[in-house]
Every structure is written in C-alpha cells, then in structure tokens.
Amino acid sequence: MKSSNRLLTIFGIVIGIMILIAIILVMALPGNGSVSLLPEDTPEGTVQRFFIALQNEDYIKAYTFITPPTTDKIPYDAWRSSYYRSSEKSVWKATIGKSKITGEEATVEVIIDVFRPQGPFSEPVHTNRMNFSLRRDGSGWTIISPVDLWWLY
Structure with missing residues (x-):
C-alpha cells in the first residue's frame, strides 16, 4: 500500500473514532432528558x-411569564412574530446562572446556546449571554425584559 493511501486510511479511521466519541459524549452527558424544576415562586424558576x-413550543404558556415594563402589554400575535421560525426546528439550550434579588426586582443570568451549522468552517454554536429582568407579581415573578425572542435565532 502506498504511503498516501495508508495516510488517508489512518485519517479516515481517526475521523470515525472522533465522530463515535462525540456521539457517546452527547448521549452520556447530563442535562439530556428531564430537568428538575426550580421553585415556582423564585426568579430562576420563572425563567426556567x-x-x-418555549422548548415545548407552548408559546401561549410562555407568553404568560412576560410583562413589559410599560403598562401596555404586547399583543400575543406581535410577541409571537418576534420569534422567527424557519422550516427547520431550532436547537438550543438555556443554562440558568446567577441571580440577584433587590426588593421587588430581580436579575437572572442566562446563557443560551443556539446550534446552527452553516458550513464546514463556521462555528456551529452561537452563544448569547442574557440578563433577564423580573418584577415581583404577587407571590411570583414576571419577566419584564427581554420580552422578544430575537436571541433564539
């Protein structure tokens, strides 16, 4: 066998092993499947x-968690249209970070990883770091910012 053929064979085997390892890691990593719910009456639980x-595509329920800082609530149809939806289902993951409660307001840090393969030389994962602002609403919390969904695409 020529050395160039041998090199290509070894390269193919290495690529195959890397793909197999990636598949095993995705299947074995925690976070796949069910998520333990945070307390409903906390800012983190509201954001979660x-x-x-949103992941369950229950947009009417997601809409109930937001209240813009103005007195005029955005109509559902206008809010829903802020989420651009291509024919492909978007794949994303949200990680809830630190939160800070100051009186009647709170801030929750969220890291949103959106998977969008665009070619062999582009980064397939786009990361958005967001701060969600919430306001106490009775015994719970509502999201006052951001109220649109541009960060999912």
Missing part, C-alpha cells in the same frame, strides 16, 4: 418555566 414552555 419560560424556557421549558
């Missing part, structure tokens, strides 16, 4: 339930 509703 908002994202779960």
